[in-house]
Amino acid sequence: MGGGSGGGAGVAAVVVAQRQGLAVDFKESQVADFDDLEEDKFLNAVVKVYCTHIAPDYGLPWQKQRQHSSSGSAFMIGDGKLLTNAHCVEHDTQVKVKRRGDDKKYIAKVLARGTECDLALLSVENEEFWRGTEALHFGRLPCLQDSVTVVGYPLGGDTISVTKGVVSRIEV
Structure with a gap:
């Protein structure tokens, strides 16, 4: 999903579940060889989110607050939508997204925000942003103890990061 700098903590991104060299295929939700997943399509579905925020001061609501910027990660889920963390776009005044390997930033709109689950749904109306992309599907x-691969844009990074590890705890 997304990680952030500025207002949010940590880095999270798309998780590919693997067990003994096998991975969840996002399209069919069936187990497939991890090497069979098209890595470029997978990586290209993860985008960097840039957000400008102005947090309210409830004690002095009449005073204009300072704006700050942060960044995070999101991934394409289809139908012109992106999924990110809610804390990445909290109190947003402007949200832009950028694809891997592209210098152009596209305006994104926050469609829904769930602070309880820390998820937000974004849309990008510019057709050019979606050209040549493929959405990820939930597995x-x-x-x-499953092996996982985490993909995203960590705090302070402008290039995509790929980290591998194992699941040591699950909270639902």
Whole structure:
């Protein structure tokens, strides 16, 4: 999903569940060889989110607050939508997204925000942004000790990061 700098903590991104060299295929939700997944299509579905925020001061609501910027990660889920973390776009005044390998930033609109689950749904109306992309599909939840690959734009980074590890705890 998304990680952030500025207002949010940590980095999270798309998780591919793997068990003994096998991975969830996002399209069919069936187990497939991880090497069979087209890595470029997978990486190209993860985007960097740039957000400008102005947090309200409830004690002095009449005073204009300072704006600040942060960044995070999102991924394409189809129908012109992106999924990110709610804290990445909290109190947003402007949201832009950028694809891997592209210098152009596209205006995004926050469609829904769930602070309880820390998820937000974004849309990008510019057709050019979606050209040549493929959405990711949700697979099963990983199990304890499953190998996972986390993809996203960590705090302070402008290039995509790929990190591998194992699931050591699950909270639902």
